[in-house]
Amino acid sequence: xxxxxxxxxxxxxxxxxxxxxxxxxxxxxxxxxxxxxxxxxxxxxxxxxxxxxxxxxxxxxxxxxxxxxxxxxxxxxxxxxxxxxxxxxxxxxxxxxxxxxxxxxxxxxxxxxxxxxxxxxxxxxxxxxxxxxxxxxxxxxxxxxxxxxxxxxxxxxxxxxxxxxxxxxxxxxxxxxxxxxxxxxxxxxxxxxxxxxxxxxxxxxxxxxxxxxxxxxxxxxxxxxxxxxxxxxxxxxxxxxxxxxxxxxxxxxxxxxxxxxxxxxxxxxxxxxxxxxxxxxxxxxxxxxxxxxxxxxxxxxxxxxxxxxxxxxxxxxxxxxxxxxxxxxxxxxxxxxxxxxxxxxxxxxxxxxxxxxxxxxxxxxxxxxxxxxxxxxxxxxxxxxxxxxxxxxxxxxxxxxxx
Numbered sequence: 001x002x003x004x005x006x007x008x009x010x011x012x013x014x015x016x017x018x019x020x021x022x023x024x025x026x027x028x029x030x031x032x033x034x035x036x037x038x039x040x041x042x043x044x045x046x047x048x049x050x051x052x053x054x055x056x057x058x059x060x061x062x063x064x065x066x067x068x069x070x071x072x073x074x075x076x077x078x079x080x081x082x083x084x085x086x087x088x089x090x091x092x093x094x095x096x097x098x099x100x101x102x103x104x105x106x107x108x109x110x111x112x113x114x115x116x117x118x119x120x121x122x123x124x125x126x127x128x129x130x131x132x133x134x135x136x137x138x139x140x141x142x143x144x145x146x147x148x149x150x151x152x153x154x155x156x157x158x159x160x161x162x163x164x165x166x167x168x169x170x171x172x173x174x175x176x177x178x179x180x181x182x183x184x185x186x187x188x189x190x191x192x193x194x195x196x197x198x199x200x201x202x203x204x205x206x207x208x209x210x211x212x213x214x215x216x217x218x219x220x221x222x223x224x225x226x227x228x229x230x231x232x233x234x235x236x237x238x239x240x241x242x243x244x245x246x247x248x249x250x251x252x253x254x255x256x257x258x259x260x261x262x263x264x265x266x267x268x269x270x271x272x273x274x275x276x277x278x279x280x281x282x283x284x285x286x287x288x289x290x291x292x293x294x295x296x297x298x299x300x301x302x303x304x305x306x307x308x309x310x311x312x313x314x315x316x317x318x319x320x321x322x323x324x325x326x327x328x329x330x331x332x333x334x335x336x337x338x339x340x341x342x343x344x345x346x347x348x349x350x351x352x353x354x355x356x357x358x359x360x361x362x363x364x365x366x367x368x369x370x371x372x373x374x375x376x377x378x379x380x381x382x383x384x385x386x387x388x389x390x391x392x393x394x395x396x397x398x399x400x401x402x403x
Contacts, residue, residue: 011022013219033335036101036122041066045115054107055115058171064103067121068096071128076137084137084387091137099128126302132261133188133305145308148192149180150217151256151293152210153234156285161210161233164194164210165220176254187301192226214266221261228267228304232256236285239275252288254296258304262368263391268303272296281395315345316392319368320359324389324398330382331357334398337377344370367394 043063045055072092076084103121110116133144152161153174162174181191207216212231221229234254255271274291278284325331339347343364351358363370371389374396383399 011250033092037071037125038120038122039067039070040106040118040120041070043117043119045117047110047113047115048161052110052115056117059108059115059117060103060105060119063119064100064121065092065096067103068099068123068128070091071099071123071125072132075125075129075132088132088137091132095131099124099131104294108177129305130187130301144189145260145304146190146192146225146231147184148221148224148226149177149184150212150220150229151176151180151234152230152324153177153289154205154210154234155236155289156250156281157240161212164228165207174234174324175289176293176296178218179290179295180230180254183294183297184301187297189301189304214257217222218259218261218264221259226261228258228260228308230256230258230300234289236289246279247277248279248281248284249275250281250284250288251287252290252292254289254292256296258300260307262366262389267307268300270303271297272299315362315364316363316366318363318370318392318394319350320361320394320396322357322359322398323355324400325352325357326355326398327398330398330400333382334384335359335366338374341373341377343373367392370394 002344016319025367041063043059043061043066045057045059046063047055048170065200069092072088076088101122101124103119105117106120107118108116150163150165151162151174153176155175164177184191207220211233214231217229217231221227232255234252236250236252239249239251251273252275253271253273256269257266258268259266272292272295274295275290276284276288276291278287322331322334335347335349338344338359338361341363345362347361349357350360367389368391371386371394374384375386381400385399386394388395
């Protein structure tokens with residue numbers, strides 16, 4: 001029953017205000033993204049020619065658009081709103097229904113020629129994150145870790161697994177490697193192109209084996225400046241043929257782990273398999289390896305992004321060892337620039353010697369993110385070299401007289 005009164009309108013507004021007051025800020029998504037998020041919004045529809053049913057429908061549609069937009073805004077850094085606002089609206093135009101998993105109308109009211117509804121909608125954060133990443137929106141406001149893939153692959157005709165590191169590194173990419181890389185890039189992640197690695201020769205001999213352990217994979221990742229390494233193996237086998245005699249079935253399995261190179265922490269792991277059929281054995285085996293690699297990349301993307309951005313959103317105590325403090329003018333300028341970084345708080349100089357200082361501060365993110373931020377800053381006549389980066393520690397050298 002629809003009640004036409006100012007009282008019910010005030011009640012709806014009051015309820016929404018209470019719900020909004022006690023609903024956590026949408027910026028929580030950046031800190032702890034989950035697969036879905038429930039939001040409550042009010043939608044409005046204008047009543048034409050006493051057609052309340054159509055107005056109600058439009059009010060619900062408007063509320064769902066608002067719900068998706070609220071979640072999307074929570075996924076984007078406030079600093080990038082000005083750059084991404086137009087692109088965000090263009091990307092979401094007529095697309096919002098893709099991200100609404102379900103909804104229910106909690107309250108509704110007809111007020112003069114306006115129909116209002118309060119809707120609770122469950123929005124797929126995982127799908128929306130992937131969509132915004134592909135559209136190049138999240139990457140402008142969020143930091144995506146740089147990925148290195150270390151997956152060996154043994155195809156049907158291979159007597160031993162192929163892998164790109166070591167003296168017997170393959171020249172061409174393997175099927176699972178291509179699928180992993182392309183899908184990760186499609187999901188917004190920068191992926192290191194191993195064919196363009198100048199340090200590749202230094203890996204020869206030391207890591208000449210297809211099955212790397214965690215410490216070896218992390219070591220290679222650090223050498224090649226990766227933030228996260230994905231390492232493991234891919235295999236394919238013939239399966240029982242249940243089709244025509246000339247069509248064979250193949251099963252591909254890709255098993256990997258994802259580890260941060262700065263801390264050595266494992267942040268995700270998965271094993272995915274795929275079965276395909278083809279009359280051409282080489283094509284069938286390649287297709288099933290590619291399909292399994294794609295499944296792995298899609299599974300890992302959300303988990304890696306969640307773990308990475310969760311830590312980046314945390315405030316950490318970071319210690320910076322600054323070398324070259326014999327030039328106090330350069331050191332003072334460096335300190336002023338650090339203080340201007342919005343995410344830096346409570347900076348203190350713990351120790352100051354003739355050639356070295358120890359600076360402590362709080363930063364919203366880890367040392368790697370702070371190092372990236374420092375390298376993007378202009379210091380005028382003062383230059384910096386970053387010699388060491390760990391989870392909560394930096395070692396920096398000041399260079400006076402730089403242009």
